Amino acid sequence: MATFDFRLANENDLDFISQLSARVFSKYGVYDEIVLGWLFEPEVITIIIAAGADPLGFAMVTLEREKWFEPRRGHLLAIGVFPEHQRKRIGTALLEHMEEIARKYGVEEMLLWTAVDNRQALSFFQNAGFYIVGSEDRYYPRGQAALALSKKLSQ
Ligand SMILES: CC(C)(COP(=O)(O)OP(=O)(O)OC[C@H]1O[C@@H](n2cnc3c(N)ncnc32)[C@H](O)[C@@H]1OP(=O)(O)O)[C@@H](O)C(=O)NCCC(=O)NCCS
Numbered sequence: 744m745a746t747f748d749f750r751l752a753n754e755n756d757l758d759f760i761s762q763l764s765a766r767v768f769s770k771y772g773v774y775d776e777i778v779l780g781w782l783f784e785p786e787v788i789t790i791i792i793a794a795g796a797d798p799l800g801f802a803m804v805t806l807e808r809e810k811w812f813e814p815r816r817g818h819l820l821a822i823g824v825f826p827e828h829q830r831k832r833i834g835t836a837l838l839e840h841m842e843e844i845a846r847k848y849g850v851e852e853m854l855l856w857t858a859v860d861n862r863q864a865l866s867f868f869q870n871a872g873f874y875i876v877g878s879e880d881r882y883y884p885r886g887q888a889a890l891a892l893s894k895k896l897s898q
Pocket of ligand 1: 767768822824825828829830832833836856857861863866870
């Protein structure tokens with residue numbers, strides 16, 4: 744079984760994150776720019792998955808809570824793997840790593856939005872234990888509808 748390295752993203756990853764976002768998210772909006780904006784937000788954690796020195800994918804999550812004493816909710820903002828490396832369980836390893844980090848912060852539920860037409864992402868998230876909990880028309884900047892998905896994280 745392949746082994747991967749995980750690390751927090753830093754300024755040296757800007758080009759990689761922007762290029763990968765342009766390839767996999769540009770159908771929905773200018774996500775090469777939008778995602779870079781998220782990267783520097785406080786409370787956003789961005790993890791790179793790599794094989795040695797080669798980055799293969801990234802995931803971004805916010806760990807939110809409305810009041811300091813309430814449990815945090817994780818919001819997976821983005822997850823992407825280079826098309827050449829997809830369907831090799833890299834996305835699964837990345838998501839599991841992100842869920843592990845979220846658990847350490849006391850997150851009990853992970854939420855995300857994905858496009859109704861993104862069959863591969865829907866299959867991926869449902870395979871990973873997410874359930875559809877809502878929808879919104881014209882969610883994306885280019886007008887596509889999205890589904891909200893949720894997964895309870897066992898502590
Ligand atoms: C979604 C994504 C991150 C999945 O990463 P991945 O490394 O390719 O996924 P995995 O190899 O871990 O797949 C795990 C399971 O998800 C499902 N799956 C993944 N890709 C699929 C596809 N193209 N078609 C159908 N099912 C798919 C399968 O059940 C798969 O298990 P299997 O290969 O044993 O059948 C990747 O396809 C991607 O980067 N897509 C573009 C960006 C995107 O849409 N991100 C999600 C919205 S933020």
